[in-house]
Amino acid sequence: MNDKNLKNGFTRRDFFKNSAAASALMMGAGFLASGCSANGASRPGDAKNVIFMVTDGMSIGTLTSTDMTMRRKLGRISNWIDLYEKNKCRRSLMDVAPLDAIVTDSAASAAAWGCGHRVPVRKLNMGPNDEVYTPILTHFKNAGKSTGLVTTARITHATPAGFAANVTHRNMEDEIAEQYYEREHDLYMGGGDRHFDASKREDGRDLYGDFSTKGYQVVKNSSELASASTGGKLLGVFSDGHLPYELDRTSTPDLTNSVPSLTEMTEVALDRLSRNSNGFILQVEGGRIDHGAHGNDLGGLIYDQIAFDDAIGVVLRFQEENPDTLVIITTDHGNASPTLNRSFNGYEATEIEFDRIQNFKYTNDWVLNGLDESSSVNYIRERVEEATQIGITSGQARILQQALRGEHRALYEMMSPPDATLGAIMANYTSVNWTGTSHTGDYVQLAALGPGSDKLNGFTINTELFYLMAESAGVSVEA
Ligand SMILES: [Zn+2]
Known part of the structure; x- marks a missing residue:
């Protein structure tokens, strides 16, 4: 890796250069046997579809405690750890730093994947001098693929916007909603009514009306989502702000009935986007794991991570039926480093205490x-x-x-x-x-399977994923 390039915020790796020779070497070393590409090395364009799954703000202790809770409460391993255990994916650690700091925010982190450049914190796909970088959803749309974003946060929040918007500050969510309208991606689902509703937006613009005029189906609760026709473009906004935490959603009948789960939204998204014979790109975000960590809120954290893991299950089943799909599962940064410690009351007491979750x-x-x-x-x-x-x-x-x-x-x-x-x-x-209430500088977990995943090294720079997605899908990003 070239440090000078990194300081300039630009890191490009040609994943498929000499790939045939390299893979022959790796196969000789038994490398692929431990990875996920049993059928040999992938070539550019092998990935018809790309699904990018991001749990926002997941420290390793979050993944660990969630997997342990799932095993102890539900009697099953998490889908994420199962991928590791069965050697069904390529694994890597990823450096998610932004251009101008050593701890990142979600905007700069998502933008590194979304445009291939490290950008300053709080900016979305714009450089230090307001250079404008084309977001990955635009590249895929130009290549004839369908495009979609799903999150449990506001749909205009930093992580989904990192794949689709250009703004100088992540807080410009009214503008992000307008860019979603102008750029006409196929599907948006999450929270954030305040940025679409005329009575809540500062400029009084009725963005829902604008989306409808453009032919979007606009849905605002679970039953409208369930009865939406399967064709055409979709805007689903299910809350004024972020969607509720999964634990509160499932314990509150009104919310259970009106707000879809991340799994339900992911199923709808895959069903709709996969109708395009040219393929699609979809980002699925578990947006509130980060908020649970900021708030040192263990119930918020663990149950949202379980919900994210359930959505991983949906995506893995899709990938099994559609093996020409590159799936990436990762997080944009650690947060607050929640960790199971030996109890003050001794080793034996620890599991009794942990099980209280x-x-x-x-x-x-x-x-x-x-x-x-x-x-x-x-x-x-x-x-x-x-x-x-x-x-x-x-x-x-x-x-x-x-x-x-x-x-x-x-x-x-x-x-x-x-x-x-x-x-x-x-x-x-x-x-x-917990170690604090904010983001950490830890390297993060990265799992990938499907065409292109065999190109991942054991250590990844965040910007590389932009090129991995584009090259694996045969999508040109030179524009
Ligand atoms: Zn955060």
Whole structure:
């Protein structure tokens, strides 16, 4: 890897150069036997479809604790770890740094995959001097492929927008929604009503009306999604902001009925996009794992990661039936490094404490939404117990009360707000603790299978995935 190129934000690897000779060498070394391309090396254009799955803000402890919870509660291995265990994919660690920092945000991270350039944090597919880089969905659309975005965050949020928009700041979500309209991708599903509804947008523009005029079916809840006809373009917006956390969604009948799961949205997307005989590209984001980590909210984190893993299952079944599909599964950065520690009460106690996650009914976010600076110690205890079945002590509730009043000061100051305070209190009962409330600089997990995945090395620079997707699909990105 050329460091000078990296500093300029540009890293290109020609994945298929000398690929025949290289793969012959690797086969001789038994390399492919341990990878996923049992039928030999892939060639440019072998991947008719590309599915990019990103769980936002997943530290390795999130993947681990989720897999352990799934095994212990549901009696099954996670789809992600199953890929590793059965050697069904190529694995890599990925450096996700942005152009101008050593810890990234979601915008710069998604843009590196989305345009092949490292860009400054908060920018989407625009360089340090506002250079405009064509996003990958535009390249695929120009090549005659269908294009789609699915997320549990606002559809205009940084990660989906990283594949489709050009803005100088990720907060320009009204503009991102307009670019989605202008660029006419086939399918958008997620939250973010506030950026489409005329009564909520600053400029009063009725973007839903505009999308409808252009021939989009616009759906706003599960039943409308279920009854949408299968042809044509689709805009599905199921919440004012982000979609609810999976734990709260499944514990609240109104939300269960009205908001589709990530799995349901992914099934709809694959069904619709795969009707194009030229193939498609789809990004599927588990958008709220990141928020669970920011909030040190174990229930929010784990159950959204399980939901993401369920969506992986849908995608893997599709890939099995459509082996000319490149599937990439990764995250854009770590966040807060949740980790199962040996319990203060000993090794034997650790699993009893960890298994308490299985009884959670609501997230910490739900707990805190019902509390304020006037909440009594008793009420705080009741609300925590209703959500988690855990009875915290009066002393702990008093510390949370102080945090709610802005009077609590943790030694690591990032940990002073109510969410981090509650997260630390809960760590006494679950043995899962956090290092902070923000993104980390860790290298991240990357799994890939299908045509092109055999070109991945054990260590990847984020921008390389842009070229891997384009070259594997035979899509020109020179424009
Ligand atoms: Zn974040």
